[in-house]
Amino acid sequence: MKRFTVSVVQFESTLGPADDGTLDRMTDAIAAADADLVVFPELATTGYHVFDDLPEVAEPVPGPTTEALGTAAADADVEVLFGMPVQDGDDVYNSAVWLDGDGDVRARYDKRHCWGDERAVYAVGDEYAVVDAPFGRVGVQICYDLNFPAASLALARAECDVVINVSAWSHTMERDWHTLLPARAVEQGAYVVGCNRAGTEAGNTFCGHSTVIEPDGTTVVELGTGPGQVAVTLDPGVVAAERERNPMRRDRPATDADATRQ
Template sequence: MRASLLQIDVNPHESVADRRVRVAELVRAQSGSDLVVLPELWPTGAFAYEEFEANAESAADGPTAEAMAAAARGAGVWLHAGSVVERAEDGTLYNTALVFGPDGGLRRTYRKIHRFGFDQGEAVMMGGGQEVATVRLPDAVAGLATCYDLRFPELFRRLTDEGAGLFVICAGWPARRREHWTLLTRARAVENQAYVLACCSTGTHGGVPQAGHSLVVDPWGEVRGEAGDGEQILTVDLDPAKIAKTREDFPVLRDRVL
């Protein structure tokens, strides 16, 4: 299974429309991969709060969904298209991740459960999701999470209980906390004996420099690939059989009490 993480530069001098076109072309170029992953809120920037209202869209048929559906279909890949600012029918905004199949069909959405901001920003501007989300890929069940979710291990344990052996995390993680990003990504892999594909944006938006350093971590906690600071495509070959083998050879999950 080949996965490509597209570490997108979110530059406030590039329009949302132009970035959408550029990213769609990058996705189309990944036809040799099985799964492509984009960062959190890459159309606007995860900290560009002033852009949220103006760029909110439908998760099902908004301009980003339409562009990403066509790109997934053009490349013939599974696409975790990062997340968008979704405007629900009742007007509530959500930070919503989108997953498309190789035919371009929208297979799953995930509204971010844990909102960052400590009573400001995303925490007060957006509604919180209520449901965990998994999607069955051809060779593994993927559990979905977004950025700040990474700090809450109970979510990943729940995803493991739902059958996930691979976690896909889109993020707009700040550079000043990059060490936490690396530490927590590996911890989620080790404690659940699962692959973690964590895709972060780069650049600066909302005045917040981004961490970059997207990661692929295997079920033993070893880093199989890491991006740098700038825009980059990180492509890694995964062995889905390693999930079951790790859990069989070192059956720590069997000893859970709580």
Template sequence: MNRLKAGFCFRVDSLTDPRRARDMETLDLLVLPELADGGYAALAGGAPPHTQEDSYFSPFAKLSRQHNLCCIAGSTCVASRAGRRTNSSLVYHRGRLLHRYDKVHLFKPTGDHKFFSPGKSFGTFRVTLQGRHIRAGVVICYDLRFPELIRAMAREGMQILIVPARWPKIRDEAWQTLLKARAMENQIFVLGCNALGNEGGFSYAFDPSGRRIFSNRGRKARDLEVFTIDLDSLAAARRLHDNLREAVLLQGTSFPRRVTPRPGRPSPSVSHRSAGR
């Protein structure tokens, strides 16, 4: 089977809502937004951080076990035993913690740097869904503006990028454009799960060719949205041209450096003749 059912869940309490049980049974992948447990307003109000082991994450682990789905718990403030706080996304599958990502790029206008320490690493994870081995990765909100981070993940074989966010409506054009660009340039699926309300906006998903496969813009907000990921479209996008294979600069190919001289100074440029030797 080459199709996956993905869901964006915008409220943590929907995870335990009996009315949503049937919907959850159909999903292979479930994603929540950035700071899903209250946002920056809760942090500013003194909400305590979680630990990786506390009960907040139990519904995510339980759901992933009951329905054999991969659950990306959006993100939340997580404190280490040493007291270091990070904006962290935890991923669960079959009841176990599969992957963790701590937000690397902190967005100063919203005070990220006041609440969190930056993450120090990135990576991808492998999960089996519908009998298919899928390589996926997570970045959080502002990370989306740094294409070199996502290209490095794509070179690890990433097929699906998940982006929990609190991206405001006023910058929706940038949000859509960046999601689509990351999908097209890396030929991957990009799923942008955005918070609702004053701190958030709309959510989108794009396939490897940049085609939009989900949007909740222009309709009444719902706490759970479901859409389909057609894995065959990934191979189809790469059949015509494979961006990752043809990215010569990342394969070690070097080019001569040319510097435009200031007026009145000799040129330090490398000539075409010397570059060809």
């Protein structure tokens, strides 16, 4: 891992197609970021509650949205990670897309753990995503993935230095957000970046509180409930020191044993 700066955008999306002005606001946020990586929340391009409109708002990758945001990424020479609904053949996925500094699609992660009504409209991904970025190895999660230790374990075994969770975490589940982010950092021995939505859609209020957590569970920065953008520099020395203090990665068995019925 190299020292790098991540710009976390706690975004309030507009419900509807990405070209309804949302892309313009995302492009402005990319241009404003003095960072190596800019992160937006889950389904940032369309808003979360687009279940009935997925045939109209989902796009292929590459496609118009990745082209527009790719141009912004290339102009700013910055990597970008954001959530969008992706049309892939007959299936639609709740996906996170990574654009590199040239504006090209570097990776796509399809959410593996769908929440509630998502299960009726989205296909489920079949593998976890790790990006070998210029500054280090980054694991990518989406929202509800945060609840599952096996997802975190997979990224730890892939030797990720940073885990990023792009989310549309609701106000009613806020306690879980504050509990799980530091827990995942400690068990990972990695930085954890939680980039969440702001605002209210269809009667559902998102809790905000996008947060950057050090590998020992310490909060580096935490936004409030409204839209905002903050840049944080991540230090490889912090990661190395924590893995020396708490050598979980070294001591974790290659295969965890199943519980024995008694």
